[in-house]
Amino acid sequence: MAKPSEGPKMPKRVYEARVPVLREELVQMQVALQQAPFSALVTIAGDDAAGKGEVINLLNGWLDPRGVETHAFHASTDEERDRPPMWRYWRTLPPRGRMAIYVGGWHADALETPASAGRASFEATLQRLAHFERLLADDGALIVKIWLQLSKAAQRDRLHELADDPDTAWRVSPEDWKHHRAYDRRARLAEHLRRVTDQPDAPWHVVDAADPRTRNVELVSHLLARFHAHQRKHAKPAPAAKPGRVVTLRAAGLKRLRGLSLDQHLSEDAYQAKRDKWLGRLNRAVRAAAEQCRSIVWVFEGWDAAGKGGAIRRLTSAIDARDYRVIPIAKPSDEEKSHHYLWRFWRHVPRAGRVTIYDRSWYGRVLVERVEGFCREEEWRRAYAELNDFEAQLTGHGVIVLKFWLHLSAAEQLRRFRHREETPYKRHKIGAEDWRNRRQWRAYEHAVGDMLALTHRPGAPWHLVPADNKRFARLEILKTSCKRIAAALGHDV
Amino acid sequence: MAKPSEGPKMPKRVYEARVPVLREELVQMQVALQQAPFSALVTIAGDDAAGKGEVINLLNGWLDPRGVETHAFHASTDEERDRPPMWRYWRTLPPRGRMAIYVGGWHADALETPASAGRASFEATLQRLAHFERLLADDGALIVKIWLQLSKAAQRDRLHELADDPDTAWRVSPEDWKHHRAYDRRARLAEHLRRVTDQPDAPWHVVDAADPRTRNVELVSHLLARFHAHQRKHAKPAPAAKPGRVVTLRAAGLKRLRGLSLDQHLSEDAYQAKRDKWLGRLNRAVRAAAEQCRSIVWVFEGWDAAGKGGAIRRLTSAIDARDYRVIPIAKPSDEEKSHHYLWRFWRHVPRAGRVTIYDRSWYGRVLVERVEGFCREEEWRRAYAELNDFEAQLTGHGVIVLKFWLHLSAAEQLRRFRHREETPYKRHKIGAEDWRNRRQWRAYEHAVGDMLALTHRPGAPWHLVPADNKRFARLEILKTSCKRIAAALGHDV
Numbered sequence: 001m002a003k004p005s006e007g008p009k010m011p012k013r014v015y016e017a018r019v020p021v022l023r024e025e026l027v028q029m030q031v032a033l034q035q036a037p038f039s040a041l042v043t044i045a046g047d048d049a050a051g052k053g054e055v056i057n058l059l060n061g062w063l064d065p066r067g068v069e070t071h072a073f074h075a076s077t078d079e080e081r082d083r084p085p086m087w088r089y090w091r092t093l094p095p096r097g098r099m100a101i102y103v104g105g106w107h108a109d110a111l112e113t114p115a116s117a118g119r120a121s122f123e124a125t126l127q128r129l130a131h132f133e134r135l136l137a138d139d140g141a142l143i144v145k146i147w148l149q150l151s152k153a154a155q156r157d158r159l160h161e162l163a164d165d166p167d168t169a170w171r172v173s174p175e176d177w178k179h180h181r182a183y184d185r186r187a188r189l190a191e192h193l194r195r196v197t198d199q200p201d202a203p204w205h206v207v208d209a210a211d212p213r214t215r216n217v218e219l220v221s222h223l224l225a226r227f228h229a230h231q232r233k234h235a236k237p238a239p240a241a242k243p244g245r246v247v248t249l250r251a252a253g254l255k256r257l258r259g260l261s262l263d264q265h266l267s268e269d270a271y272q273a274k275r276d277k278w279l280g281r282l283n284r285a286v287r288a289a290a291e292q293c294r295s296i297v298w299v300f301e302g303w304d305a306a307g308k309g310g311a312i313r314r315l316t317s318a319i320d321a322r323d324y325r326v327i328p329i330a331k332p333s334d335e336e337k338s339h340h341y342l343w344r345f346w347r348h349v350p351r352a353g354r355v356t357i358y359d360r361s362w363y364g365r366v367l368v369e370r371v372e373g374f375c376r377e378e379e380w381r382r383a384y385a386e387l388n389d390f391e392a393q394l395t396g397h398g399v400i401v402l403k404f405w406l407h408l409s410a411a412e413q414l415r416r417f418r419h420r421e422e423t424p425y426k427r428h429k430i431g432a433e434d435w436r437n438r439r440q441w442r443a444y445e446h447a448v449g450d451m452l453a454l455t456h457r458p459g460a461p462w463h464l465v466p467a468d469n470k471r472f473a474r475l476e477i478l479k480t481s482c483k484r485i486a487a488a489l490g491h492d493v
Numbered sequence: 494m495a496k497p498s499e500g501p502k503m504p505k506r507v508y509e510a511r512v513p514v515l516r517e518e519l520v521q522m523q524v525a526l527q528q529a530p531f532s533a534l535v536t537i538a539g540d541d542a543a544g545k546g547e548v549i550n551l552l553n554g555w556l557d558p559r560g561v562e563t564h565a566f567h568a569s570t571d572e573e574r575d576r577p578p579m580w581r582y583w584r585t586l587p588p589r590g591r592m593a594i595y596v597g598g599w600h601a602d603a604l605e606t607p608a609s610a611g612r613a614s615f616e617a618t619l620q621r622l623a624h625f626e627r628l629l630a631d632d633g634a635l636i637v638k639i640w641l642q643l644s645k646a647a648q649r650d651r652l653h654e655l656a657d658d659p660d661t662a663w664r665v666s667p668e669d670w671k672h673h674r675a676y677d678r679r680a681r682l683a684e685h686l687r688r689v690t691d692q693p694d695a696p697w698h699v700v701d702a703a704d705p706r707t708r709n710v711e712l713v714s715h716l717l718a719r720f721h722a723h724q725r726k727h728a729k730p731a732p733a734a735k736p737g738r739v740v741t742l743r744a745a746g747l748k749r750l751r752g753l754s755l756d757q758h759l760s761e762d763a764y765q766a767k768r769d770k771w772l773g774r775l776n777r778a779v780r781a782a783a784e785q786c787r788s789i790v791w792v793f794e795g796w797d798a799a800g801k802g803g804a805i806r807r808l809t810s811a812i813d814a815r816d817y818r819v820i821p822i823a824k825p826s827d828e829e830k831s832h833h834y835l836w837r838f839w840r841h842v843p844r845a846g847r848v849t850i851y852d853r854s855w856y857g858r859v860l861v862e863r864v865e866g867f868c869r870e871e872e873w874r875r876a877y878a879e880l881n882d883f884e885a886q887l888t889g890h891g892v893i894v895l896k897f898w899l900h901l902s903a904a905e906q907l908r909r910f911r912h913r914e915e916t917p918y919k920r921h922k923i924g925a926e927d928w929r930n931r932r933q934w935r936a937y938e939h940a941v942g943d944m945l946a947l948t949h950r951p952g953a954p955w956h957l958v959p960a961d962n963k964r965f966a967r968l969e970i971l972k973t974s975c976k977r978i979a980a981a982l983g984h985d986v
Contacts, residue, residue, distance in 0.1 A: 023918035057810050060806065064922075072815035077844075170777060326558060334827070423513070
């Protein structure tokens, strides 16, 4: 964490000689950024009266506005409060090739958290922010965090200077004086925040803001230097991974998968006799969850043709059509591809009391992307922890997370593939890709095993469902869902 | 508006013979839709217990879920309430090539408006919805609106049938019986809604829902028929317009533009002496507006190099950096291009009490798109009314709309273009496109004139600013903005 260099004021003519050069370099930087495989996040935070607004205005004037967005965070809206705390930040992230400037960043939010929330809550927030920045940095984002620092004496002088001129007195509010009186406490808190959230790829840079010209030059120079260093580091595209490799990280998962008995069966009559009873229970359970403002997230993963869609339709027949959404996860769109892979899942996190059903999910990262080499090995190896953390944010917010793996024998899959090919209205469900995936069965099997072992967590366990018999699988999913929801609400089924 | 055909029940074997054909045709329709130059909006509304949920489930099962989204509207969130009423619908619109299914549509929202809001408010809502659908239909959207109708007797029978079976009793709520008792009043209201919102390109289709099989077949057949008719109509791409044509719709605007005196001047000293005073006033005016939860939208249009960016930076220096956003309008992104041209402006409508500054705006439709032939003549001719309506929705919601046209002489523009080319950090602001636009000066002048004449409205007037002298223009914008905001709030300046 760089310390501010206090020094003499920069003469006007020195400043005016440097500005055109800096402006030109900023514009060049933006041109280079457009082609770069990363986004740039710039936080301008700092002490009161240190000139955050002036700096934002300056950057907005010097940068080409078509490549940059400015964001600030106000009191949370209900759409934000209804979701885990990080949702509001995820929704502002720029795609690769673009820059976002954050006035105060998520850090200002944290600092304004009322003391009544308690120290532990503040520390938890800081950890969450540090984790968030690490996640983005791991994905290649350039994270530049500037803290504009003003000593207590300099702050007092600045406030007096503004207040004494009738034309600028409006810039000083009673709030500013209140903050000035609490300078020492606020400075300690800010220093603590910077220490906890300072990381190799997301360091704080403290700029002495006493002299505005020095401040501007140092801030822009720092941004340029960080950009160029980052660009050099990310110049070489990482080597693509080889598809279809068979790797095992944790054998226990594969063992659990292979140990699943697939010869379960349920007759049409037995199914009919029980189905409506369980649908009724599910309906009550979902409504009870909504009454407590608890959301439900269903995750359906499974082999191609395992019956995910059919199982989902049975579930949804018991839920009011206005209360759930089914999100089918196919290939990411261009917009989704230009963001962190979790971005598109954050977008769809349901509001409190609603239901989202994912037909395939974020586990694509450690299944298809791992097996087909769509991401690098270090990326999918890191992903298990990232996925666990994502789900922990959901469950920590009260979301009930139900994860199902629909398991199928290779023989039954073959039978269903052929049936699809023979049925005109099902033919769109089967293509070359499915046959290709089937040839990678072993590599997928190991990937599924690792997923089951490494992301089976108390709040978000995996339920393995034998799916060779569709009726059995559907009822099993219904029953398990009812039981899990009831348990989460502290009810009987 | 087609009437429901009441008839005998469809035998199961007839139904089962038709289903595979319909499913196949639905999937084929989706494949065709992907390549079509329009989106498809399907509303499933209807009487209680008519099977809206079943139908949604059916469509979700029969359609390929990757090309369709389902939306329902609940109580408005604060983010929605803080914006004009149609904002929540705009945010759900699918891009061209995709389909959205609306459970109840915006129509259910309207029907659930409490009677206490008054009849006039209900009628105004219906007009707004009709206008919205016409706007989308004019843009080519396929709008299919299905009303599932159930007679009072059939509704009673259905509710009893469900309630009497312990396994399905949960499907019937006390609310359903309450609605049943109010059947006649609700049916009259719904019929009135259908009559007012029935239009050639957005007709209602009423389906008798007494027999579920007949209902399903008729509904899907109707959707398919509408799709194919629509596709035939939109098969031929419309002829592109010729760029650079000089057209005049209303000579008064051109006269006003040419009558503007451009030799206004303000010395550096005179500017310095007044600027801070007006910035202070602007700061107070913006804060006063925020206290009343009034948003402010600034629209800056003007010749290339007229000084829009500089004027915006002077304005924003008086506003808290957290309270405003500058939205530069450049070429639309792929995502924006695949929606109605107003969609990207609706996205950025500010929340109550916030400020959005558009650096170029929706007027691009009747300026660059008109002159360069990026849209068809009938499209830009229609746009004046659409733009007026959009702004009326803003002002009707209490937004203060300030529109500035920065006017420049051709000689001064030339001087500025050359200066930009000679200044390294300004070179990115000038390119072949600017020189090309300059050669179309006359065509643009007529387009500007028409815009000034046709979109100069009491709540959203155009302010013409002579901008050959930047200082004069900036102060003029500051003063006019302060006065307009003060007037809107009923204050003195």
